[in-house]
Amino acid sequence: MPQFDPAIFSPLLVWLVLTFVALYLLMSKLALPKVAAIIDQRAERIEGNLAKAEQLRAEAAGVLAAYEKAIADAKAGAQAELAKAGADIAAETAKREAEFGKRLAEQTRTAETRIKAAKTEALAQVKAIATDLAGGIAGKLTGAGVDANAAGAAVDAVVKERA
């Protein structure tokens, strides 16, 4: 085999060293840094985008939380407003009812007083008319004058009896 001819060892080795060292230097100083740069750049870009996405997500979550809080606040405010309005209305109603009750009682009282007075007056008038009628009827029947006081007493007696 030609591979075992010692004469070729030296030129092969010399040129292997020369070419391999050249390749190593070209790779480590020139070629590989180019590839590494673009791969790093890509990794950075992806990482940056991921970080940005994460940041945006956090922001969106913050906005959502703020929105939910605003909704909750508005709900609570509305509830408070409703409760207050209800309380106001109830207080107003109670006040008016009380006022109305008072007025009603007063009016009832005055009316009752008036009715009582009218009744008394009417009764008095009824008594006078009855006395007059009784006196007149008696006078017509007997032809003699009847004492007004006696007629009044008789009427009173009848009224008492009927009452």
Added chain:
Amino acid sequence: MADAHSPLAQFEIKTLMPLDLGGVDASFTNASLIMAVVVGLVTLFIVAGMNKATIVPGRFQGMVEFFYEFIANLLKENTGPKGKQFFPLVFSLFMFILGCNLIGLFGAITVTSHIVVTFALAFMVITVVTVVGFMKHGTHYFSYFAPAGAPMWLMPLMIPLEIISYLIRPISLSVRLFANMVAGHVMLGVLGTFVVGLGGLFFALGAIPLAAIPLIFALEVLVALLQAYVFAILTCIYLNDAIHLAH
């Protein structure tokens, strides 16, 4: 000198330009030319692929990045983050061997079918590994030969075995590559002479070895890739042993 039609003739080194460096024969040969061409092609491949590199790679750039990531992952998986500084070495080794293996299939001399070349590469790997081992661990690196956990009475057997297996590494590493390359090329050469020989005897008979050549050629492409990969991964594994002092 082998006969010109021998399947071994393809391995012959032909001096293109005699050169003498202080008594050392440094003649520029066909092998020198091919090694220089491989270095040029590998460099051109990466530099041209990375020309106008973009964040989203095109096909050519993607191919360059594939090789880069392939070796980077191989190194990372086998040696961890500490092995990163050896990336240019492993990458250069892989591309150089792959380039020499492949270019040899297309008519050029296969430099990796020369035991001196493969042995020199393997010897360099083992030298780097040993230097790294002693630099990282000092004399403690010798404990590599006495595996932790092995019973004491086994040591007289274990230590010589470990030393032999360590010393045999450059031989196994270089012979594996050399033998694979030689075998494949001899086979292709033999089939080639069969085509001519049998075809000369009876024309149609030459078709049989001729049909086998593309199949063997495809197999040899696979072997070329595989042997470059094997050389690179073994380099990574040996480096890992030296860095982490682990079996």
